[in-house]
Amino acid sequence: MTSTKTQTIDQQIISDSNAEKIAALESDYQALGEKLARNDCDIEQLTARASEFAVALPSWGLGTGGTRFARFPGLGEPRNIYEKVADCAVVQQLGRATPSVSLHIPWDTPSDPSELLQYTQALGLSFDAMNSNTFQDQQGQPHSYKYGSMAHSQSAMREQAVAHNIEVIELGKKLGSKALTVWVGDGSNFPGQQHFSKAFGRYLDCAKDIYTALPDDWSMLLEHKIFEPAFYSTVIQDWGSSYLAAKETGERCKCLVDLGHHAPNVNIEMIVSRLAQFGKLGGFHFNDSKYGDDDLDSGSINPYQLFLVFNELVDIKNNAPEFAPFYMLDQSHNVTDPIESLIYSAAEVQRSYVKALLVNRQSLSGYQDGNDAMMAQATLKSAYNLDVEPILQMARLRSGGGVDPIATYRQSGYRAACAEQRPVDAGRSGSGIV
Numbered sequence: 001m002t003s004t005k006t007q008t009i010d011q012q013i014i015s016d017s018n019a020e021k022i023a024a025l026e027s028d029y030q031a032l033g034e035k036l037a038r039n040d041c042d043i044e045q046l047t048a049r050a051s052e053f054a055v056a057l058p059s060w061g062l063g064t065g066g067t068r069f070a071r072f073p074g075l076g077e078p079r080n081i082y083e084k085v086a087d088c089a090v091v092q093q094l095g096r097a098t099p100s101v102s103l104h105i106p107w108d109t110p111s112d113p114s115e116l117l118q119y120t121q122a123l124g125l126s127f128d129a130m131n132s133n134t135f136q137d138q139q140g141q142p143h144s145y146k147y148g149s150m151a152h153s154q155s156a157m158r159e160q161a162v163a164h165n166i167e168v169i170e171l172g173k174k175l176g177s178k179a180l181t182v183w184v185g186d187g188s189n190f191p192g193q194q195h196f197s198k199a200f201g202r203y204l205d206c207a208k209d210i211y212t213a214l215p216d217d218w219s220m221l222l223e224h225k226i227f228e229p230a231f232y233s234t235v236i237q238d239w240g241s242s243y244l245a246a247k248e249t250g251e252r253c254k255c256l257v258d259l260g261h262h263a264p265n266v267n268i269e270m271i272v273s274r275l276a277q278f279g280k281l282g283g284f285h286f287n288d289s290k291y292g293d294d295d296l297d298s299g300s301i302n303p304y305q306l307f308l309v310f311n312e313l314v315d316i317k318n319n320a321p322e323f324a325p326f327y328m329l330d331q332s333h334n335v336t337d338p339i340e341s342l343i344y345s346a347a348e349v350q351r352s353y354v355k356a357l358l359v360n361r362q363s364l365s366g367y368q369d370g371n372d373a374m375m376a377q378a379t380l381k382s383a384y385n386l387d388v389e390p391i392l393q394m395a396r397l398r399s400g401g402g403v404d405p406i407a408t409y410r411q412s413g414y415r416a417a418c419a420e421q422r423p424v425d426a427g428r429s430g431s432g433i434v
């Protein structure tokens with residue numbers, strides 16, 4: 001193993017930190033429980049649902065991110081997949097909502113998959129969806145993706161892209177993953193550069209080839225994105241193209257919604273509903289955005305939108321218990337400690353879920369049928385406006401996490417210990433690539 005074994009946080013530090021907060025939490029929890037009970041809502045059931053909630057961590061989100069202008073590295077950044085997994089274990093230890101890791105290949109290809117699996121499981125984590133990468137050239141790769149991958153005009157590049165995706169599936173099988181996420185940067189920068197339907201047709205052929213290698217119990221998730229790196233047209237630019245591609249490709253091929261991949265003002269919660277209604281909603285990359293694909297922390301800009309997405313998800317699940325999309329964070333932490341951002345963001349996603357559980361669906365349905373717009377929106381708002389923090393805190397406390405996980409993380413000195421154990425590698429600091 002090429003790693004320095006970073007320890008997770010001493011559980012005693014977490015217990016001591018929690019001890020100072022338990023009295024206040026119990027009092028808040030009781031008050032909230034009484035308030036909820038007046039509406040026939042059992043706080044214990046909500047806490048149990050919050051405890052079950054899980055969103056996967058992105059292996060690429062543990063190092064400091066950057067823009068195409070610069071990257072300002074933080075101290076003690078993970079230098080390899082083992083150190084990334086160790087940091088993920090700390091996120092999970094304190095936040096208790098992130099028991100799995102979504103790997104990006106080849107960024108995080110392990111030299112010994114079974115050793116990585118053992119290491120990860122020993123830390124109490126598992127692997128979620130695998131992400132392929134045909135949007136960058138890798139060293140020694142015979143063909144360039146400069147003009148695309150699965151939609152490339154030349155077959156050699158397409159074959160290389162298909163082969164890579166199949167390798168990612170093979171690796172994922174060894175790691176216990178159950179899904180492949182495919183995002184391609186294919187598109188064009190100039191009108192006329194690319195024949196739209198021919199490019200889409202080539203993408204579909206490749207998607208079908210990849211699908212033939214998909215194990216029976218796996219899902220293939222197609223991720224759309226409106227623009228970037230292609231700035232005029234993108235082959236899988238929206239949920240419509242994604243839906244068509246998933247439908248053509250096969251039953252277990254579904255759409256993945258990255259919250260940052262839409263035009264401003266697009267109604268994402270409605271996209272969620274549409275895809276689910278036709279059995280094609282497969283997963284999420286949660287993040288937030290102000291302008292474009294900003295990869296900001298989930299819930300940091302538009303928490304109401306996140307709640308509205310979960311309002312749909314809870315409604316869908318109520319009507320289809322087998323509905324189980326893959327949940328992942330996909331964020332770039334440029335100015336914060338990634339561990340802090342991931343703990344906080346996962347809690348924001350979990351918070352939206354818990355608030356969505358509070359929506360009185362019978363009343364909402366009555367207001368919808370009666371065309372009472374005022375009371376329909378007020379029904380959503382009354383759930384959204386309730387402060388469910390005591391539920392999240394109690395869920396963490398009961399499972400050994402931190403009542404105030406960021407404060408406890410800071411007290412633990414974990415980052416300072418990493419800074420000592422992981423000296424800065426000069427070669428890594430200049431890149432502006434996210």
Ligand code: PSV
Nearest residue numbers: 131183223258285293330434
């Ligand atoms: C593309 O912007 C994306 O959202 C895809 O999910 C990539 O895999 C990820 O970001 C990392 O660059």
Ligand code: MN
Nearest residue numbers: 223258285330
């Ligand atoms: Mn994404």
